[in-house]
Amino acid sequence: MTQTLTLTWTTVCLLDRLEPDRGVAALVDGVQIALFRTADELFAIDNRDPVSGAYVLSRGIVGSRGGVPTVASPLHKQVYDLRSGHCLDLPGVAVARHDARCRNGLVEVRLRQEG
Amino acid sequence: MSGGELVVIGNGMVGQRFVDALHARDPQGDWRVTVLAEEGRPAYDRVRLSAYFDGVSESELNLHTPHDGVRLRLGEPATAVDRDRQVVTTAVGEYRYDALVLATGSYAFVPPVAGTELPGVFVYRTLDDLAAIRAYARGRRVGAVIGGGLLGLEAANALRLLGLSTDVVEFAPRLMPVQVDQAGGAMLRRYVDELGVRTHLGVATTAIRPGPDGGVAALELSDGTALDTELVVVAAGIRPRDQLARDAGLPLGPRGGVLVDSTCRTADERIWAVGECAAVDGTCHGLVAPGYATAEVVADRLVGGAATFPGADTATKLKLLGVDVASFGDAHGTTEGCLDVTFTDPATRVYAKLVLSDDAHTLLGGVLVGDASAYPTLRASVGGPLPAAPLALLAPDGGGADAGALPAAAQVCSCNAVTRGDVDAAIADGCADVPALKACTRAGTSCGSCVPMLKQLLDAAGVAQSGALCEHFDVSRRELFEIVRVRGIRTFSRLVAEHGRGRGCDICKPVVASILASLGGGHVLDGEQASLQDTNDHFLANLQRDGSYSVVPRIPGGEITPEKLIVIGEVARDFQLYTKITGGQRIDLFGARVEQLPQIWRRLVDAGFESGHAYGKALRTVKSCVGETWCRYGVQDSVGLAVALELRYRGLRAPHKLKSAVSGCARECAEARSKDFGIIATETGWNLYVGGNGGFRPRHADLFATDLSTDALIRLIDRFLIYYIRTADRLQRTAGWIEAMDGGLDHLRSVIVDDSLGLCEDLDAAMARHVSSYSDEWRDVLDDPDRLRRYTSFVNAPDVPDPSITFTRERGQPVPARDQSPTGTEPTNGHRRQPVTLGLPEVRR
Numbered sequence: 016m017t018q019t020l021t022l023t024w025t026t027v028c029l030l031d032r033l034e035p036d037r038g039v040a041a042l043v044d045g046v047q048i049a050l051f052r053t054a055d056e057l058f059a060i061d062n063r064d065p066v067s068g069a070y071v072l073s074r075g076i077v078g079s080r081g082g083v084p085t086v087a088s089p090l091h092k093q094v095y096d097l098r099s100g101h102c103l104d105l106p107g108v109a110v111a112r113h114d115a116r117c118r119n120g121l122v123e124v125r126l127r128q129e130g
Numbered sequence: 131m132s133g134g135e136l137v138v139i140g141n142g143m144v145g146q147r148f149v150d151a152l153h154a155r156d157p158q159g160d161w162r163v164t165v166l167a168e169e170g171r172p173a174y175d176r177v178r179l180s181a182y183f184d185g186v187s188e189s190e191l192n193l194h195t196p197h198d199g200v201r202l203r204l205g206e207p208a209t210a211v212d213r214d215r216q217v218v219t220t221a222v223g224e225y226r227y228d229a230l231v232l233a234t235g236s237y238a239f240v241p242p243v244a245g246t247e248l249p250g251v252f253v254y255r256t257l258d259d260l261a262a263i264r265a266y267a268r269g270r271r272v273g274a275v276i277g278g279g280l281l282g283l284e285a286a287n288a289l290r291l292l293g294l295s296t297d298v299v300e301f302a303p304r305l306m307p308v309q310v311d312q313a314g315g316a317m318l319r320r321y322v323d324e325l326g327v328r329t330h331l332g333v334a335t336t337a338i339r340p341g342p343d344g345g346v347a348a349l350e351l352s353d354g355t356a357l358d359t360e361l362v363v364v365a366a367g368i369r370p371r372d373q374l375a376r377d378a379g380l381p382l383g384p385r386g387g388v389l390v391d392s393t394c395r396t397a398d399e400r401i402w403a404v405g406e407c408a409a410v411d412g413t414c415h416g417l418v419a420p421g422y423a424t425a426e427v428v429a430d431r432l433v434g435g436a437a438t439f440p441g442a443d444t445a446t447k448l449k450l451l452g453v454d455v456a457s458f459g460d461a462h463g464t465t466e467g468c469l470d471v472t473f474t475d476p477a478t479r480v481y482a483k484l485v486l487s488d489d490a491h492t493l494l495g496g497v498l499v500g501d502a503s504a505y506p507t508l509r510a511s512v513g514g515p516l517p518a519a520p521l522a523l524l525a526p527d528g529g530g531a532d533a534g535a536l537p538a539a540a541q542v543c544s545c546n547a548v549t550r551g552d553v554d555a556a557i558a559d560g561c562a563d564v565p566a567l568k569a570c571t572r573a574g575t576s577c578g579s580c581v582p583m584l585k586q587l588l589d590a591a592g593v594a595q596s597g598a599l600c601e602h603f604d605v606s607r608r609e610l611f612e613i614v615r616v617r618g619i620r621t622f623s624r625l626v627a628e629h630g631r632g633r634g635c636d637i638c639k640p641v642v643a644s645i646l647a648s649l650g651g652g653h654v655l656d657g658e659q660a661s662l663q664d665t666n667d668h669f670l671a672n673l674q675r676d677g678s679y680s681v682v683p684r685i686p687g688g689e690i691t692p693e694k695l696i697v698i699g700e701v702a703r704d705f706q707l708y709t710k711i712t713g714g715q716r717i718d719l720f721g722a723r724v725e726q727l728p729q730i731w732r733r734l735v736d737a738g739f740e741s742g743h744a745y746g747k748a749l750r751t752v753k754s755c756v757g758e759t760w761c762r763y764g765v766q767d768s769v770g771l772a773v774a775l776e777l778r779y780r781g782l783r784a785p786h787k788l789k790s791a792v793s794g795c796a797r798e799c800a801e802a803r804s805k806d807f808g809i810i811a812t813e814t815g816w817n818l819y820v821g822g823n824g825g826f827r828p829r830h831a832d833l834f835a836t837d838l839s840t841d842a843l844i845r846l847i848d849r850f851l852i853y854y855i856r857t858a859d860r861l862q863r864t865a866g867w868i869e870a871m872d873g874g875l876d877h878l879r880s881v882i883v884d885d886s887l888g889l890c891e892d893l894d895a896a897m898a899r900h901v902s903s904y905s906d907e908w909r910d911v912l913d914d915p916d917r918l919r920r921y922t923s924f925v926n927a928p929d930v931p932d933p934s935i936t937f938t939r940e941r942g943q944p945v946p947a948r949d950q951s952p953t954g955t956e957p958t959n960g961h962r963r964q965p966v967t968l969g970l971p972e973v974r975r
Contacts, residue, residue: 027926032919036633036661037668039925040932047934050925053633063934069677070934074665078635080601087636089665089673094636 024116024123033057033122038073038086043124048113049073050124051097053084058097059113059124064088065102072110132434133160134228137218139208139374141165144405144421145233146173146193149200151429159199161432164225166218168207169256177418180284182260183291185817185833191257211378213398229400231428232375232388236368236406236416241276245338250346251362254285263363267292270360274298274349276335277365278305283450285363286327290451296327297357299349303332309446309457313474314497317481321453321500330357338362370407370414383409392438394427402428415442419544426547443544445509447502449876454502459495459512460485468494473524482524484508484516491515506583507533510540510550533583534590542587543573543580553584557591564588564870582872599860600637603630607641607785607860614645615856621658622646640664641860644747647783648855650903653910654746654783655917666745669921670907671727676946678935679727680720681707682744683734684780687754687772687792688715697737705730708943713824714751714789716742721944723931728921731908740906743781747861749788752776753801757794757811766811768794771840775809778844781904782851785858785867789823803831806864807847812836816843820850820878821868829865832875835883848897849882849890 027041033052040062041048047062049072062070067090075086077097084097093104102108114125136152138145149165167173172194181191194202203220210219211230218225238253240246252263267273273289275282278300289296300307304315305322319329334352341347349357370387380396381389387409394402394410405421406414415421420442430437445458463470467488474481480500487494493511498504504523510533511517517535533542538551548571556570564584568574574581597606603626605613610629619625622642626634634642643662647654654660654667666672671679683698698717702709705726707719722730744750754772758764772792782788791802792809802808808819808831815837822831835846850864858867871877880886882893911917922928937944 032925034661034920035658039920040923042924042927042930047924047932067675069675070932071665071673071677074668074673076636076639076664077633077661078602078639079633080635082632084633085635090675092636 022125024114024125027122027124030117030120030122036077038075038077040070040073041124043113043126046126048124048126049075049086050115050122051077051086053077053097056084057115057117057122058084059115060086060095060097060100061110061113063110064090064093065108065110066091066093066105132432134162135226136161136163136229136231136432137225137227138163138165138231138233139211139218140233140235140405140407141167141169141173141194141202141204142233142235142405143173143176143193143418144235144425145231146195147422148231148233148404148425148429149197150195151426152432153197153200155429155433155435161199161229163197163200165200165202166206166208166220166225167202167204169258170205171257172202172204174257176255179254179257179260180288182257183264183288185836188257190830208374211374211401213378213380213401216400227400229402229432232396232401232403232407233405233425234371234374234407236370236414238364239367239369240364241335241366243335243337245340245346246364248338248340248346249344250360251338251364254281254288254363254365255368260288263288263361264292266361267294271295272297272359273361273363274357274359275363275365276349277367278302278329278331279308279365279367280306280446280448280450281368282363282365283322285365286322287451289361289363290325290327294361297330297349297359298322298327299330299333299335299351299357301332301334305329305331306450306455306457309461310455310497310499311462311483313472314455314457314481314483314499317474317479317499318450318453318455320479322451325451327451368406368416370409372407375401375403375407383412383414385409385414387414393431394424394439395431402431404428410439410442413442415444417442417444417446419443419445419547422545423547440547443509443541445505445512445544447498447505447509454498454500456498456502456505456509457496458505458509459493461495461497463495465494471520471524473521484520484524486516486520503582506542506580507536507586509544510536510542510583514540533586542583543571546572548573550587553587554591557588557593562588562593599641600635602626602632602634602638605629607645608857610641611645611648611856614642615649620646620651622662623658634662636664637860640667640747641785643667644783644785650899653917654907655911655920660920669724669727670741670745670911671722672745674720674946676935677932678720678946679722679724680718680744681722681727681730681734682712682716682718682742683739684742684776685716685751686776686780687752687769689754689769689773694737694739697733697739701730701733704733706937706944708945712744712751715753716744716751718744721935721937721946723923723935724921725923725928725931728912728918732912735906735909735912740780741908743907747784747786749776749779749782749784749790751789752779753789753791753805755792755794755799757792761794763797764794764811765813766794766816768792768800768809768811771809771816772800775844775847778901779847779851781907782855782900784851784855786861786863788851788864804828805831807831807850809843815839818843818846821865821875823863823865825863827865831865832868834875834879845894846882849893850878852893852896853878853882853889 025043038049038051041050047070048059049062051058062073064071074089077086085094087094093102095102100110100112113127116123174191206220208218216227238255273294274297275285276299278298286296286298305318335349337350339348346362372388375388383389388403389409390396390403404424427437447456463485469486472483483497485495493516536550540550542550552571561567561570567584598604639662702719708721710718712718752772752775754768757768789805790807791800791805793800793802794811803819804822804824810817817836818834819831820834923932936947938947
């Protein structure tokens with residue numbers, strides 16, 4: 016394990032590099048992050064799909080369910096709330112969420128430790 | 131009586147139904163059953179006998195299900211019944227019985243005129259009869275049918291299909307005199323005339339004359355004329371086969387048939403009779419539905435039940451020479467004081483008549499010619515109040531006929547005696563769609579004419595499947611397709627803003643992406659379209675369980691040069707890809723990371739490969755056998771056709787994946803009948819099959835058209851595919867699409883062969899656009915830096931490969947390391963990896 020938890024912001028890429036309603040993978044302090052850009056927000060969650068164990072959530076389809084911004088796992092289509100990381104299809108399943116923001120046209124991510 | 135030795139004489143449709151019905155009620159096998167069959171083959175579907183001439187095989191007509199404890203003696207007809215000793219005799223031996231069921235059926239009535247024994251004179255009753263007709267018709271040009279009833283018109287159509295110019299001779303003044311009235315017969319005749327079948331009504335055949343070779347040469351008619359003909363089919367009616375019963379001293383009906391009471395028992399308490407040989411309370415019934423009813427009655431009685439014959443439903447609906455004809459209830463208006471309501475439209479060539487009670491409130495019967503869509507509801511309403519105003523019911527398409535208005539006792543499926551009450555009960559028990567209702571009640575499993583009514587009953591019960599695609603669109607894929615096509619919408623954001631709500635999801639976005647692609651929306655990764663794609667389409671590769679991708683280059687028809695084969699091998703070796711031959715005659719390369727995909731494809735494209743679209747809901751492969759070029763059995767160049775078809779339809783996006791195959795002869799080595807569209811070579815052209823698939827619910831494709839030229843074949847496939855793409859539901863394969871279609875294969879044929887909806891020109895143009903606008907998706911990606919940009923492992927560390935993708939080796943090749951040590955964070959809620967079922971999507975909602 017090379018995991019290091021930090022509370023600092025890491026610059027990841029230019030905002031223009033993110034396609035609207037699509038995700039990319041990023042490596043932040045050795046952690047695989049899935050980073051999404053919707054019409055008006057940025058979201059960061061773990062890239063690891065907790066159901067399959069594969070690092071693929073960044074490649075899921077972004078959408079909404081009942082007004083909640085979501086991403087669907089590209090492997091077996093479980094849908095996650097991008098704001099909370101909770102799986103909307105499987106109770107009790109969730110992915111870690113992280114902070115993401117845009118400063119001066121640059122996307123920044125800050126890892127979060129959650130209980 | 132509840133067990134012992136049971137002998138069944140006859141293995142026709144009703145005999146088989148009896149055995150099935152008894153087996154269902156007597157699963158312990160208290161009755162040991164012996165079935166004595168005259169024919170050398172087990173029970174087959176005689177109602178669909180004519181389909182044999184459309185190329186439907188013997189095995190498809192088979193109705194026989196083997197049961198434990200049932201002995202079937204084929205080709206061993208009973209010769210005598212000894213009631214004193216309770217023994218049935220055959221040429222082979224004797225069979226003792228505790229109960230005996232006569233299911234001997236009927237024979238074709240041949241009028242007593244000279245010449246019926248001549249070579250070239252046939253009856254139309256068994257598969258052997260049909261095979262003999264086919265053999266004799268070869269090389270002949272003119273045929274005649276004696277009898278213009280239901281069977282006679284079937285036979286006339288058969289002769290047409292065999293390429294004979296055909297005459298029909300009917301003694302009555304109209305065609306189908308039993309089922310339709312004079313005006314209906316006149317309308318039917320207009321259709322028949324148009325097909326080139328010549329009808330001679332109100333005349334009898336007085337003799338059949340031989341020619342110099344001894345074979346049949348002419349029919350002499352009662353009006354003094356003669357018809358030249360080389361082949362004659364006698365279809366002048368049927369008579370019950372009651373000789374065994376007659377010889378055994380059992381009483382017969384007034385017009386023949388084994389006399390039975392309403393329990394279907396003869397005067398001998400150990401002997402029963404079912405089907406066409408039984409004269410129930412004195413009357414024989416020549417239709418399968420009443421026959422099935424007698425089979426159920428006897429099966430019930432033999433296990434101690436108290437069933438009685440419910441009375442015959444003589445309602446008939448059929449398609450004769452492509453014309454819908456239906457007749458039900460008191461079709462001829464024989465009830466005293468009854469009223470007729472008739473509707474004749476010479477333009478659309480539709481005739482309909484309803485027979486009503488003298489107060490015009492109760493439906494007694496009717497006749498429909500040209501459009502029988504109202505039949506299921508009307509037939510089920512006989513004896514009850516009209517479900518709608520008469521004119522609304524008679525309007526073409528039966529606009530006003532709705533099964534929702536039927537009473538519970540109304541029979542929905544007459545073939546299997548299923549009432550609306552039975553269907554409603556099944557729906558209440560959880561049957562939520564037509565296939566479930568079919569499985570649970572047997573309704574719709576025989577002639578299928580009540581299937582539209584089953585849908586209406588689901589609707590009426592409020593469980594009809596919502597057509598809504600997902601929470602973002604209230605319409606179905608088909609309606610969405612029309613909206614996009616007609617309004618010219620080219621972006622998801624405009625579509626969801628104008629016709630939906632929210633931001634979309636993993637259901638509607640790929641659907642819209644597929645629709646846009648089908649309508650020629652440019653490269654699938656251009657602009658906003660890219661964000662709609664499922665991960666496979668987004669990376670133009672197939673996501674595997676470990677997050678890596680597989681690569682499948684197109685190998686049209688499965689034909690590949692040694693040079694190209696070597697390139698695939700070199701690429702696989704250099705990128706350390708696991709290599710496997712697929713079922714579609716191509717090669718799948720596994721274990722590629724996203725950033726490797728462009729490098730792999732650069733090599734493949736340079737060597738002349740194109741995308742195989744294994745990642746898309748699109749045409750996959752057109753498999754082929756080696757064909758006449760090499761194979762000593764082949765009759766056509768199957769590889770050449772497969773290559774041409776694969777190149778024509780490559781890149782075509784559809785509601786689901788599409789597979790095809792071409793076999794060079796009837797041995798069918800390419801397994802074409804398991805494909806969405808399959809082609810099998812004949813001596814003179816190609817047979818086209820549609821709607822097959824392997825997979826979760828395997829289904830053989832149905833024969834759609836025969837002996838096509840290559841041009842005609844391609845035109846039909848073009849239309850079939852575009853019509854499917856435009857009208858199928860999301861993830862509905864061609865099989866389900868055809869099954870769900872009102873009118874099924876016949877409807878499909880009317881749309882893409884007869885152009886009944888006037889769509890063909892448009893369908894042809896759409897395919898022409900696809901063919902001319904095709905370009906290889908992977909080549910287009912390699913040429914475009916913007917599209918290439920997404921093939922990176924990490925946006926901020928493009929040089930670092932995804933560390934979670936690791937391999938071990940198995941049988942000399944790399945495979946995913948199952949026990950990976952992840953380098954990312956463990957899930958913080960303590961959730962661990964758990965087994966998942968691969969290959970099956972989560973079922974939601």
